[in-house]
Structure formats: structure tokens, C-alpha cells
Amino acid sequence: MAASRCVRVICWNRWIVPLENRVDYLRLHTGRKVEVPFDVLIVFSTNLPPKDLVDEAFLRRLRHKIEIGDPTFEEYREIFKRVAQDRRIEYNDQGLAYLLQEWYIKRNRKLRASHPRDLCDQIIDIASYLAVTPAMSREMIDHAAKPTSWTFKTASPLTDT
Numbered sequence: 001m002a003a004s005r006c007v008r009v010i011c012w013n014r015w016i017v018p019l020e021n022r023v024d025y026l027r028l029h030t031g032r033k034v035e036v037p038f039d040v041l042i043v044f045s046t047n048l049p050p051k052d053l054v055d056e057a058f059l060r061r062l063r064h065k066i067e068i069g070d071p072t073f074e075e076y077r078e079i080f081k082r083v084a085q086d087r088r089i090e091y092n093d094q095g096l097a098y099l100l101q102e103w104y105i106k107r108n109r110k111l112r113a114s115h116p117r118d119l120c121d122q123i124i125d126i127a128s129y130l131a132v133t134p135a136m137s138r139e140m141i142d143h144a145a146k147p148t149s150w151t152f153k154t155a156s157p158l159t160d161t
Contacts, residue, residue, distance in 0.1 A: 012054050015042070016061060070111050073100065080116040084136070087120045095136025103145040119144045 018024035018038040026034050050059055059065070071079060077096060084091040099119070104111060120134075122144035127134035134140070 012058050016058065019061060068113075071113050073111070076100075076111045076113075076116070079113055080120075083116040083120045087124060087134070089120055089123060089134045089136065092136050095138070095141060098138055099136075099141050099145065103141070 019042070022037065022039045024036050024038040026036055028034060044062075046053060050065070077093075080096055081091050103109060119141070123134045123136070123140050126140060126143050
């Protein structure tokens with residue numbers, strides 16, 4: 001939906017009537033029109049202001065709008081713990097404290113709920129490349145938080161003989 005405002009408007013307009021009437025009509029290749037139930041719950045998610053995506057008339061037709069802001073430090077910690085556990089990375093508060101201080105507070109970076117997933121995935125990829133266990137070490141966190149500066153103290157597996 002992000003590619004083109006024109007495409008978004010066409011999609012939004014296509015959904016307005018079925019959303020309101022809870023029924024849609026599909027046209028078969030024979031030309032016959034078939035009525036189908038359209039009793040659905042559609043969830044939209046975006047980091048763009050809704051007014052930049054659709055007009056006021058469409059927004060009025062969406063009965064429930066929920067803004068989900070950035071997590072607090074405690075929420076971020078809980079998200080990180082759950083993601084680390086899911087990814088089988090041993091979580092530790094010292095590693096998270098280092099991450100928050102060095103990569104968020106010092107740089108005035110906003111906490112985002114998606115960052116723990118992205119950082120844990122980076123840690124896993126880096127650890128796999130280095131053939132080590134994924135961990136919340138300072139070195140791994142630094143490399144994960146800034147992946148464009150991969151210079152490892154450990155010799156590269158590609159150059160080891």
C-alpha cells in the first residue's frame with residue numbers, strides 16, 4: 001500500500017461499500033455476479049499519519065482507531081526479553097542497559113517496539129557468521145545496532161585456513 005497514493009485510494013474506495021454493507025459482489029469470468037459475505041475485521045497498520053493515506057470520509061467509516069505509541073523503557077525491556085527468549089538468545093539486563101545507554105540515550109534515538117526483533121535477528125546472523133553462540137555482549141550489540149560497520153576482532157571464517 002505504501003508504493004503509490006493512487007493505488008491506495010483505489011483499494012480504499014473498493015473496500016468502502018463492502019465494509020459498510022457487510023456484503024460484496026464478485027464477478028465471475030462468465031459475467032455472472034455473486035454475492036458473498038464481507039463480515040470481516042480489517043486491521044491497518046502504518047507509521048504514517050492516517051490523514052496522509054486516506055480522506056476524512058474514509059476515516060469516518062473506520063469505527064475503531066487505535067494509536068500505538070513508542071514503548072516505555074520497561075515495555076521495551078519486556079519486549080526484548082520475550083524476543084530474546086523466542087530467538088534462544090540468553091537475555092541479560094547488563095546487555096540491555098548497555099544497548100539503551102549507548103545506542104538510544106546517548107544518540108537521542110526513540111525506542112521502537114520492532115527494534116528488539118531486528119537487533120536479535122542481527123545478533124543471530126552475526127553469531128552464525130562468526131560461528132559463536134548468540135549473546136547480548138557489548139561487541140554483538142554494537143555490531144547489531146550499527147550493521148554497516150562490521151569489523152570483527154575475530155578472524156573471518158572466510159580467511160581462516
